[in-house]
Amino acid sequence: MPGVVAYTFDDGPYIYNDQLLSILQKKNVTATFYLVGQMVNQTLQQQGSLKKMLDHGHQLASHTYTHSNLDLMTEAQMRSEISRTSDVMFANSGVRPRYMRAPEGRCSDACTKVMKELGLVISYWNVDTHDWQFTGEKTPAIAVEKSMEEINKVVIQNSNPATDSFILLQHEIHKFSVENLADVVIDAILKKGYRFVSMEECIGEPAYLEGSVLPTKSSSVAPTPAPGTSTSATTSTSSTAVKPTTAGVNGQNGQNGQNGQNGQNGQNGAGIKSAAGWTLFLTVAALGVALF
Numbered sequence: 001m002p003g004v005v006a007y008t009f010d011d012g013p014y015i016y017n018d019q020l021l022s023i024l025q026k027k028n029v030t031a032t033f034y035l036v037g038q039m040v041n042q043t044l045q046q047q048g049s050l051k052k053m054l055d056h057g058h059q060l061a062s063h064t065y066t067h068s069n070l071d072l073m074t075e076a077q078m079r080s081e082i083s084r085t086s087d088v089m090f091a092n093s094g095v096r097p098r099y100m101r102a103p104e105g106r107c108s109d110a111c112t113k114v115m116k117e118l119g120l121v122i123s124y125w126n127v128d129t130h131d132w133q134f135t136g137e138k139t140p141a142i143a144v145e146k147s148m149e150e151i152n153k154v155v156i157q158n159s160n161p162a163t164d165s166f167i168l169l170q171h172e173i174h175k176f177s178v179e180n181l182a183d184v185v186i187d188a189i190l191k192k193g194y195r196f197v198s199m200e201e202c203i204g205e206p207a208y209l210e211g212s213v214l215p216t217k218s219s220s221v222a223p224t225p226a227p228g229t230s231t232s233a234t235t236s237t238s239s240t241a242v243k244p245t246t247a248g249v250n251g252q253n254g255q256n257g258q259n260g261q262n263g264q265n266g267q268n269g270a271g272i273k274s275a276a277g278w279t280l281f282l283t284v285a286a287l288g289v290a291l292f
């Protein structure tokens with residue numbers, strides 16, 4: 001889709017997540033977070049932040065459980081990396097991610113086959129801040145300047161929003177990257193004429209697997225199967241949750257909005273854009289609930 005940039009943050013959640021959410025909210029920017037399963041477990045102070053990320057209209061995605069090279073694993077180990085991450089994310093947010101990014105982008109044929117069997121969307125990037133390489137710079141300003149080099153060259157100087165689009169890689173575990181770089185990246189890309197979107201909107205494949213339940217917003221105006229059933233709907237859909245190991249490739253239909261709320265992206269401009277897509281899911285979901 002021309003004219004869009006999917007802003008992606010890897011390796012969290014971490015202690016700068018809250019700050020990052022504030023920056024993104026202030027700039028009205030939608031992002032996608034590729035989370036590491038063990039980080040969700042270990043970063044205790046971040047408990048609850050997954051729901052906050054969803055609530056702010058961002059997309060959650062999988063970056064495996066241990067952040068290890070998938071190409072060195074057996075098929076069973078690969079499946080475990082995905083299912084453990086999916087389980088911990090589901091427990092903390094109610095969603096099971098469909099988009100995955102392999103650590104270091106390493107996912108050769110065997111890995112690709114497994115991920116496809118699990119119904120996942122393997123996602124890479126085409127412009128990189130390389131922020132992790134610049135954490136040792138003398139000042140945040142120098143680190144920002146170096147992290148902007150590829151963006152300046154590829155996006156700002158040599159692209160056209162009428163024809164081009166980008167998936168931009170950054171990491172939320174480095175202080176300067178959140179505190180100093182994010183603002184600069186956002187301003188430069190908006191000035192060039194691009195619009196920030198989630199991976200879901202950029203790629204056009206649904207964000208979550210079957211069994212996912214998005215948080216209900218109090219401001220929601222979406223139809224629900226019956227008045228005041230958001231809690232029971234959450235319970236019932238949770239109980240029918242399908243693990244990605246068994247969700248297969250048919251997990252992409254109607255998995256969103258099962259308890260009738262619309263648009264987890266409601267706070268952001270990009271989310272409104274995807275509302276039409278949600279309507280389709282709601283129709284399917286409402287039908288599914290009605291059949292029960």
Ligand SMILES: [Zn+2]
Pocket residue numbers: 010011063067103104
């Ligand atoms: Zn990573």
